[in-house]
Amino acid sequence: MQKVPLPSEGLYPLRALAGAFILYGAATLVHGSGFLAVFTAGILVGDVRAPYKREIERFHEAVSALAEIVAFTLLGLSVPLGTFAVQGAWADGLILAVLLVVVARPLAMTVLLWPLRLRAGERVFLTFAGLKGAVPILLGSFALSAHLPHSQRIYDVVFVVVTFSVLVQGALIPTVAHWCRVPMRAGELEPWSLGVRLRDRPEGVLRLVVESGSSADRCTIADLDLGEHVWVSLAIRAGSLLPVSGATRLQAGDEVLLLTDPEQAEDPTALFRR
Incomplete structure (x- = not known):
């Protein structure tokens, strides 16, 4: 990204996307986690000063938003709501969601945040604000497409957990941030930009x-x-x-x-x- 030039500006975001596909595929071939490989690479690349960095970020923001829309649409189309009452997915999903919010995530985040110098309110907010979204849906679809035993029930439970997370956790984030004294503000859109193209990387x-x-x-x-x-x-x-x-x-x-x-x-x- 830093040293190999490309003939067109539009190819730079595509190269980053191709790199994500290659990393995902390579990790899958060695029986690793493709999601974790791409996630870790994204953290490392996020701190790199590279040409057309802002254009790459805009492109991937748009692709990410489109992927989330598709994932949630497919989730809504693939879940038969009529079977929830028969299989008990509502009750199991709600119990699992509450356990994740109240027990599992607080214990894990307490260990992970221990070495960081954060206020008690900041720790509580980070512990609460763990939203479940597109990734659980995709993981649940893997079980469904593999025709594993009880795969439909697993997928239904994932649906309930994600719905609970988005509606309950998502709606309460501003309130919890206020209680924890974590500042939040609504940012107004700034659709107009002013930029200058340079041949060399600006150092000063x-x-x-x-x-x-x-x-x-x-x-x-x-x-x-x-x-x-x-x-x-x-x-x-x-x-x-x-x-x-x-x-x-x-x-x-x-x-x-x-x-x-x-x-x-x-x-x-x-x-x-x-």
Whole structure:
């Protein structure tokens, strides 16, 4: 992704998708978990600075949304609701869902989050917010397509667990976040973007947010102690461009784009942090 160029911008997202297919197939051939292989690779690739990275992310966001829509549609079409009462899938699914939320996930997350420095409220929120969605549906479909004993019952139970997770856990996330004092806010859509294409990777570009109480808060650009090798090239306030000049006064929440000389040791980020 970093070193092999391609002739067209549209091929970069396809190469990433092809890499996911190859990883999934290779892990399956050696009797491993294709889902876990692609998931781990995605975490590693997510931190890589690669050409057309934003275009790759947009493409995979769209493909992911389409895959979730297809998975939930197929789930709704393939579950005979009339058999639930006869087979007892409702009761078993609800019991399993409650056990996952109350017992299994809290125990697992307590162990996994133990070395992290988090507040008690943050730990509780992460423990609660484990939504079940497309992956359980696909795993349940594997049992159904393999015609295993009681596969239809397994699939029905998965349907109940996923439905409970989406409707109950999903609906309660804002309330639980409020109780745990985890800040949440609704982000407005920003459909317009401003970008510049460069032949080489930019090394000295920083995008920062002015924090309340920082040196840059309520300070003009001319009065900021940026040094001789840092320039404020762009400022955004409330989703709109802000004219930049020496007299421009920044305020908390503004986003600024800085151009710096990578060979200089000056670090301007401290001016924008509280």
